[in-house]
Amino acid sequence: MLRLVTGLCSLGIIAGVIGLAGCGSDSESATVGVSTDRGTLLYDPPFRIASLTAADFGAELGAQAAGASLLAVAGQPACGVDFYHIEYNTVGGAGEKTTASGALLVPTGAGTGCSGPRPIVLYAHGTQTDKTANLADITNTSNSEGALIAAVFAAHGFIVVAPNYAGYDTSTLPYHPFLNGDQQSKDMIDGLTAARSALPHTMSSATSDNGKLFITGYSQGGYVAMATHKALQAAGVAVTASAPMSGPYALEAFGDAIFYGSVDIGSTVFGSMVASSYQHSYGNLYTTPTQVFEATYAANVAADILPNATPVGTLFSTGKLPQTALFNSTTPVTGNAQLDAALAVPANPVFALGFGPSNLITNDYRLSYVLDAVNNPDGAVPTPRPDLGLAPAAAPANTLRQDLKTNDLRNWAPHSPMLLCGGDQDPTVFYSVNTGTMQAFWSSLPAGLVTVLDVNAAPNPASPFAPLQVGFQATLASLLASGGQEAVVENYHTTVAPFCTVAARGFFSQF
Amino acid sequence: MIARFAKIAFGTVAATLAVCAHADEDVLSNNFRVGAYYITYDTQADDLRGAYVPPGARIKLKDVITPYFAYVRRLTPHFSAELALGVPPLTKTYGKGPAKLGSVPYNDQEIVTARWLAPTLLLNYTFFDESVRLRPYIGAGINYTRFYSRKSTPAGDAAAGGPTSISLTTSVGPAATIGLSYRITRSFFLYGSLSASQVDTNLTANTAGVLRKTHVSFGPRAAVLAVGYSF
Numbered sequence: 001m002l003r004l005v006t007g008l009c010s011l012g013i014i015a016g017v018i019g020l021a022g023c024g025s026d027s028e029s030a031t032v033g034v035s036t037d038r039g040t041l042l043y044d045p046p047f048r049i050a051s052l053t054a055a056d057f058g059a060e061l062g063a064q065a066a067g068a069s070l071l072a073v074a075g076q077p078a079c080g081v082d083f084y085h086i087e088y089n090t091v092g093g094a095g096e097k098t099t100a101s102g103a104l105l106v107p108t109g110a111g112t113g114c115s116g117p118r119p120i121v122l123y124a125h126g127t128q129t130d131k132t133a134n135l136a137d138i139t140n141t142s143n144s145e146g147a148l149i150a151a152v153f154a155a156h157g158f159i160v161v162a163p164n165y166a167g168y169d170t171s172t173l174p175y176h177p178f179l180n181g182d183q184q185s186k187d188m189i190d191g192l193t194a195a196r197s198a199l200p201h202t203m204s205s206a207t208s209d210n211g212k213l214f215i216t217g218y219s220q221g222g223y224v225a226m227a228t229h230k231a232l233q234a235a236g237v238a239v240t241a242s243a244p245m246s247g248p249y250a251l252e253a254f255g256d257a258i259f260y261g262s263v264d265i266g267s268t269v270f271g272s273m274v275a276s277s278y279q280h281s282y283g284n285l286y287t288t289p290t291q292v293f294e295a296t297y298a299a300n301v302a303a304d305i306l307p308n309a310t311p312v313g314t315l316f317s318t319g320k321l322p323q324t325a326l327f328n329s330t331t332p333v334t335g336n337a338q339l340d341a342a343l344a345v346p347a348n349p350v351f352a353l354g355f356g357p358s359n360l361i362t363n364d365y366r367l368s369y370v371l372d373a374v375n376n377p378d379g380a381v382p383t384p385r386p387d388l389g390l391a392p393a394a395a396p397a398n399t400l401r402q403d404l405k406t407n408d409l410r411n412w413a414p415h416s417p418m419l420l421c422g423g424d425q426d427p428t429v430f431y432s433v434n435t436g437t438m439q440a441f442w443s444s445l446p447a448g449l450v451t452v453l454d455v456n457a458a459p460n461p462a463s464p465f466a467p468l469q470v471g472f473q474a475t476l477a478s479l480l481a482s483g484g485q486e487a488v489v490e491n492y493h494t495t496v497a498p499f500c501t502v503a504a505r506g507f508f509s510q511f
Numbered sequence: 512m513i514a515r516f517a518k519i520a521f522g523t524v525a526a527t528l529a530v531c532a533h534a535d536e537d538v539l540s541n542n543f544r545v546g547a548y549y550i551t552y553d554t555q556a557d558d559l560r561g562a563y564v565p566p567g568a569r570i571k572l573k574d575v576i577t578p579y580f581a582y583v584r585r586l587t588p589h590f591s592a593e594l595a596l597g598v599p600p601l602t603k604t605y606g607k608g609p610a611k612l613g614s615v616p617y618n619d620q621e622i623v624t625a626r627w628l629a630p631t632l633l634l635n636y637t638f639f640d641e642s643v644r645l646r647p648y649i650g651a652g653i654n655y656t657r658f659y660s661r662k663s664t665p666a667g668d669a670a671a672g673g674p675t676s677i678s679l680t681t682s683v684g685p686a687a688t689i690g691l692s693y694r695i696t697r698s699f700f701l702y703g704s705l706s707a708s709q710v711d712t713n714l715t716a717n718t719a720g721v722l723r724k725t726h727v728s729f730g731p732r733a734a735v736l737a738v739g740y741s742f
Binding site for chain 2: 026027028030032042043045046047048049050051052053056085087137139202203
């Protein structure tokens with residue numbers, strides 16, 4: 001009977017007499033996951049956005065000025081790269097179930113070390129204001145960080161897993177748990193789990209996981225990389241080595257420095273994202289947003305203005321968010337001369353950019369924060385306090401300081417090798433407050449466990465990182481010559497990134 | 512518009528059948544035809560739309576030959592109704608546009624295969640008296656096309672980014688034919704015809720939830736050579 005039906009189907013004589021559903025079979029797309037367990041894939045196998053041979057990738061990068069500069073630091077691709085978009089289940093800042101997406105970049109090709117068992121680099125990206133950002137989308141010319149990690153790691157034989165983070169791209173979370181160490185490390189670990197389960201089913205299955213796990217990330221991602229190393233270590237999962245780069249690790253100290261007046265470049269973006277994150281995660285920042293933010297902007301921050309599909313430049317130009325003025329340029333007057341001086345607009349012109357008449361955070365809130373910092377001082381800011389163990393405040397009363405302390409990473413020490421990389425004049429994520437504080441905090445660890453690289457330091461010819469220091473400083477000099485000090489300040493943080501990332505690759509390659 | 516056209520076409524055929532129900536008993540009213548379809552496509556497709564599709568990525572079809580079958584019912588000395596069928600051909604769809612998507616070959620790559628079930632109902636008018644051996648005819652009617660056994664090839668999966676399911680909406684559209692019949696004996700005939708029909712479909716490719724879509728007008732043109740037997 002089955003044979004008869006098949007025969008009739010092939011003759012096509014029975015149209016209109018029986019349905020055609022049984023005639024032939026259709027090809028299937030990926031399996032759609034039904035589980036909401038953390039780390040499970042939404043689609044398996046995942047979607048490959050692009051596949052580039054080493055030659056094509058090199059040619060595409062070389063065709064643009066920025067890409068050519070990247071190649072000069074990273075070297076010509078030795079491997080092709082397949083760019084997969086993974087989607088997986090994870091949790092939000094309050095532990096709620098949600099989804100996130102990310103990039104799985106797989107080295108390919110016949111070159112040595114381009115296929116077979118390869119190490120995984122788990123990469124955490126820097127602060128991103130574009131809610132639609134997707135690191136796997138190499139077809140998007142604004143995806144410079146995706147191109148960076150592909151060129152530095154994947155094109156040189158590392159499998160790269162790089163979550164876009166919950167709250168971005170196809171994630172169902174309506175906000176982003178910015179600098180929430182617990183959530184962000186879970187997101188990273190869930191992305192890693194999902195990528196590992198996807199890899200054997202991809203079109204690049206000739207490349208497999210060799211069991212070595214490296215963790216790195218830049219800026220916000222430097223923090224997330226360190227938090228992920230900490231979380232995996234606590235869970236008993238072996239981390240081969242890590243390389244957090246230019247991250248705000250000592251969060252409470254960094255927050256105190258900013259509220260005292262050392263306002264960093266990008267502070268209004270970071271401030272609104274931190275507020276959105278911690279209010280969703282802990283619900284303790286404010287009862288009404290005007291308790292923290294000026295009325296002009298309070299509703300926007302409370303409505304999770306960042307990340308946003310609208311370019312951040314448009315948010316600035318349309319008055320949705322101040323571009324640089326975190327605090328009011330008419331600073332609080334308390335009658336305490338020492339405190340008033342500490343709260344005054346700083347003489348440093350970079351820090352002074354953070355003050356203006358149309359500011360984000362109210363004077364009242366700034367004052368209450370600083371008074372708590374005075375009464376419950378951090379061990380690193382405003383001055384390092386060895387007597388306090390360089391640690392966060394024991395019992396901060398201000399809820400933002402409590403949240404920053406919750407997420408501060410001065411509460412662990414790595415058991416596997418770590419490279420801390422940054423640039424000591426970074427005006428966006430202060431080097432001394434973060435990298436310097438962690439270096440001092442871990443000064444009693446065994447020699448060689450934590451390596452610190454300042455790409456702006458005088459090169460030591462004996463150091464394998466010396467060429468990167470020379471390259472970074474030459475780039476900085478070129479920036480100064482072409483755009484003056486303003487260009488240096490504006491671009492310093494992003495200029496450090498490729499040099500530290502290549503340093504991380506070199507560091508990982510020794511294991 | 513198409514539904515209305517179909518209604519009119521079927522209505523006309525039904526009415527003619529009813530009028531001619533008592534045709535002359537000596538006339539051979541039933542005719543079966545067997546032959547070959549040579550189908551070419553005048554494909555007009557929009558650019559593929561969807562995520563990660565570069566501008567200018569389209570599709571095209573390759574010509575096919577497939578066996579032809581038809582049943583024709585004589586209605587009057589000049590009118591007949593034809594139900595034309597063919598063994599559903601395995602139609603091969605090729606990429607058209609960029610030579611490569613990234614480093615994956617695209618242009619001229621066989622990316623999708625599908626079978627068509629495409630019966631066509633025609634009302635034909637045949638010229639000259641039935642005693643004439645060589646008679647030209649023209650016809651108009653309706654084509655119904657349903658696609659099945661739709662498969663993305665390995666090259667298609669590579670270009671699309673992974674295992675891909677293909678959906679093609681069913682098409683109903685007008686059809687027309689022009690041909691010649693040649694009577695060999697009282698019962699056997701030779702036929703040659705050219706036919707055209709309008710087959711429009713919406714193609715959707717689903718790769719891990721990423722959808723790419725396009726509207727395709729296949730514009731099939733069929734040349735038929737067949738022998739017929741009347742009884």
